Amino acid sequence: xxxxxxxxxxxxxxxxxxxxxxxxxxxxxxxxxxxxxxxxxxxxxxxxxxxxxxxxxxxxxxxxxxxxxxxxxxxxxxxxxxxxxxxxxxxxxxxxxxxxxxxxxxxxxxxxxxxxxxxxxxxxxxxxxxxxxxxxxxxxxxxxxxxxxxxxxxxxxxxxxxxxxxxxxxxxxxxxxxxxxxxxxxxxxxxxxxxxxxxxxxxxxxxxxxxxxxxxxxxxxxxxxxxxxxxxxxxxxxxxxxxxxxxxxxxxxxxxxxxxxxxxxxxxxxxxxxxxxxxxxxxxxxxxxxxxxxxxxxxxxxxxxxxxxxxxxxxxxxxxxxxxxxxxxxxxxxxxxxxxxxxx
Amino acid sequence: xxxxxxxxxxxxxxxxxxxxxxxxxxxxxxxxxxxxxxxxxxxxxxxxxxxxxxxxxxxxxxxxxxxxxxxxxxxxxxxxxxxxxxxxxxxxxxxxxxxxxxxxxxxxxxxxxxxxxxxxxxxxxxxxxxxxxxxxxxxxxxxxxxxxxxxxxxxxxxxxxxxxxxxxxxxxxxxxxxxxxxxxxxxxxxxxxxxxxxxxxxxxxxxxxxxxxxxxxxxxxxxxxxxxxxxxxxxxxxxxxxx
Numbered sequence: 001x002x003x004x005x006x007x008x009x010x011x012x013x014x015x016x017x018x019x020x021x022x023x024x025x026x027x028x029x030x031x032x033x034x035x036x037x038x039x040x041x042x043x044x045x046x047x048x049x050x051x052x053x054x055x056x057x058x059x060x061x062x063x064x065x066x067x068x069x070x071x072x073x074x075x076x077x078x079x080x081x082x083x084x085x086x087x088x089x090x091x092x093x094x095x096x097x098x099x100x101x102x103x104x105x106x107x108x109x110x111x112x113x114x115x116x117x118x119x120x121x122x123x124x125x126x127x128x129x130x131x132x133x134x135x136x137x138x139x140x141x142x143x144x145x146x147x148x149x150x151x152x153x154x155x156x157x158x159x160x161x162x163x164x165x166x167x168x169x170x171x172x173x174x175x176x177x178x179x180x181x182x183x184x185x186x187x188x189x190x191x192x193x194x195x196x197x198x199x200x201x202x203x204x205x206x207x208x209x210x211x212x213x214x215x216x217x218x219x220x221x222x223x224x225x226x227x228x229x230x231x232x233x234x235x236x237x238x239x240x241x242x243x244x245x246x247x248x249x250x251x252x253x254x255x256x257x258x259x260x261x262x263x264x265x266x267x268x269x270x271x272x273x274x275x276x277x278x279x280x281x282x283x284x285x286x287x288x289x290x291x292x293x294x295x296x297x298x299x300x301x302x303x304x305x306x307x308x309x310x311x312x313x314x315x316x317x318x319x320x321x322x323x324x325x326x327x328x329x330x331x332x333x334x335x336x337x338x339x340x341x342x343x344x
Numbered sequence: 345x346x347x348x349x350x351x352x353x354x355x356x357x358x359x360x361x362x363x364x365x366x367x368x369x370x371x372x373x374x375x376x377x378x379x380x381x382x383x384x385x386x387x388x389x390x391x392x393x394x395x396x397x398x399x400x401x402x403x404x405x406x407x408x409x410x411x412x413x414x415x416x417x418x419x420x421x422x423x424x425x426x427x428x429x430x431x432x433x434x435x436x437x438x439x440x441x442x443x444x445x446x447x448x449x450x451x452x453x454x455x456x457x458x459x460x461x462x463x464x465x466x467x468x469x470x471x472x473x474x475x476x477x478x479x480x481x482x483x484x485x486x487x488x489x490x491x492x493x494x495x496x497x498x499x500x501x502x503x504x505x506x507x508x509x510x511x512x513x514x515x516x517x518x519x520x521x522x523x524x525x526x527x528x529x530x531x532x533x534x535x536x537x538x539x540x541x542x543x544x545x546x547x548x549x550x551x552x553x554x555x556x557x558x559x560x561x562x563x564x565x566x567x568x569x570x571x572x573x574x575x576x577x578x579x580x581x582x583x584x585x586x587x
Contacts, residue, residue, distance in 0.1 A: 197453075
C-alpha cells in the first residue's frame with residue numbers, strides 16, 4: 001500500500017519484477033472473468049455475477065475518494081442517478097444511443113463533482129460528508145419534481161427492444177460482459193492511480209492534509225481530480241443499471257442507501273486498497289442473495305441488518321477490512337512456516 | 345552576512361471578524377536564529393502560516409530577498425526558499441521515512457538527480473535517519489519524528505526554515521537534542537524563525553527574539569537582553585517581579 005512513484009523512480013529495478021508479476025496476475029483474472037461471463041448459462045448465476053460486478057465497480061469508484069482520499073463522501077448516489085437519468089432521458093427524448101448517453105452522463109457527473117467539490121472538498125470530515133448527503137437530496141428533489149423530463153416519482157421505463165446499438169441485449173450475458181468491462185476499467189484505473197502521482201498525493205493528503213499542503217502539495221486540485229474520476233465511474237454504473245433493470249425512479253437510483261452501500265462495501269473490503277472494494281462487493285452481494293433465498297420475502301431486510309453487524313465487526317476488529325484480514329493471516333502463516341513471500 | 349532575508353511590514357491578518365495580527369513588523373537576516381515568543385492565541389503560528397502562504401494577510405507586506413511573497417501560492421513560496429516544520433511534527437505516519445523526506449521536496453519532484461543529492465545531504469546532517477529510511481514514520485518515537493520533520497523541511501535547500509514549537513511534547517532530554525539539531529541546521533547557514541511557548545528555552549539559544557501579545561509585537565531585541573527584561577521575566581519566564 002505504501003509503494004509510490006518517487007521510490008519507484010529511485011529503485012526501478014526492484015519494482016519492475018513485482019510490477020510484471022502484478023500485471024500477469026491481473027491479465028489472468030481479467031481473462032477468467034470474461035470467459036466466465038460469456039460461458040455462464042444459469043440465469044440466476046449470471047444475475048448474481050452482474051450484481052457483483054456492478055457493486056464492485058461502484059465500491060471501487062467510491063474508494064478513490066473515500067479510501068485513497070480518506071474523504072467520507074456519502075452522496076455518490078447522486079452520480080449514480082445522474083448517470084441513469086442522463087442516458088435514459090437522452091435516449092427517450094433525442095433517440096441518442098445509451099452508449100453515448102453513458103459517456104454524456106459520466107461527463108455531466110464529473111462536471112458536477114468538480115463544481116460541488118470546489119466548494120465542499122475544503123471541508124473536513126463530517127462537514128464534507130453532510131454536504132454530499134445534502135447534494136444527493138437536492139438532486140433527488142429536482143428529479144422528483146421535474147415531471148416532464150424525469151417522470152417524477154413514477155420514474156422512467158426503458159422499452160426492452162434488443163438492439164446492441166441501443167445498449168439492449170436479448171441475453172443477460174451481454175449485460176454481464178459490459179459490467180465486467182466497467183469493473184476492469186475501474187480497478188485498472190485504481191491500480192494505476194495507486195502507483196502514480198495522484199495516488200501518492202491522495203495518500204499524503206489522507207494521512208495529513210496540512211502537512212501535505214505545507215510541503216507545497218496542491219490539495220484541492222488532487223482531490224478535485226479524484227472526485228471527478230470517481231463520480232464519472234459511478235455514473236457509468238448508473239447507465240448500466242438503468243439498461244439492465246429497464247426502469248429507474250428516484251428511490252431506485254437516488255436513495256441515500258446507495259451511497260451508504262458503496263461506502264460500506266469499500267470499508268468492509270479494505271479502504272484505500274486496490275482490490276478491497278471488490279472483496280466487499282462479493283461479500284455483500286452473495287450474502288444478501290443467499291439470505292434472501294433462505295428467508296424469503298417477509299424477512300427481506302434481514303440481509304441489511306446482518307450486513308450492518310458485519311460492518312460493525314470489521315470496524316471494531318479489522319480496520320483493514322477483509323483484505324487486511326487476509327494479509328494478516330498470510331503473514332502469520334508465513335511466520336509460522338517460514339516460507340512464502342511477504343509481498344502483498 | 346547582515347543581508348535582510350525576510351522583511352515583514354505592518355502585517356494584519358483576520359479570520360473573519362477576529363483580528364489575529366494587528367500590525368506585526370519583523371525581520372530575519374540571512375543565517376540568523378530568531379525566536380517568536382508569546383502565549384496561546386498571540387498570533388505566533390498565524391505569523392508563520394501567513395509567511396508560507398497558508399493564510400492571506402488583510403494588509404501589510406511580506407518581502408523575501410526584496411520580493412513580495414504575500415501574493416504567491418504555497419509552492420511558489422517554498423521555491424523561493426522558505427520551508428516549514430509544522431506544529432506537532434506532522435510526519436506522514438504510514439509512509440516510510442524516505443517518502444516523508446522526498447515529499448519535502450515535492451515541488452521539485454521532477455529534478456530527480458538533484459533529489460538524490462539532496463537526500464544524501466540531509467542524511468549527512470541527520471545520520472540517525474540513514475538506517476531508518478524504510479521504517480514507517482508513525483512507528484518512530486516523538487523525538488525521531490521531530491528529526492524526520494526537520495529533515496523533510498531541509499530537502500528544499502531552504503534559506504529560511506519556520507519551526508512551530510519543535511520541542512512541544514518532548515521529554516526534557518530530547519528537547520536538548522532537538523535544540524542542538526536546530527543549531528546544526530543554523531550552522532549550515534540556514535536562517536530559522538522559531539515559534540516557542542517556552543521562552544527560557546528559546547531565549548537561551550537564539551540571536552534575537554520578538555514577543556507577541558494579542559497580535560501585536562510588544563518587545564523585541566537581542567535574546568540575551570530579553571532574558572533580563574522585567575516584563576519578559578514576569579510574563580514569560582514565570583519569575584515574580586521583586587516589587
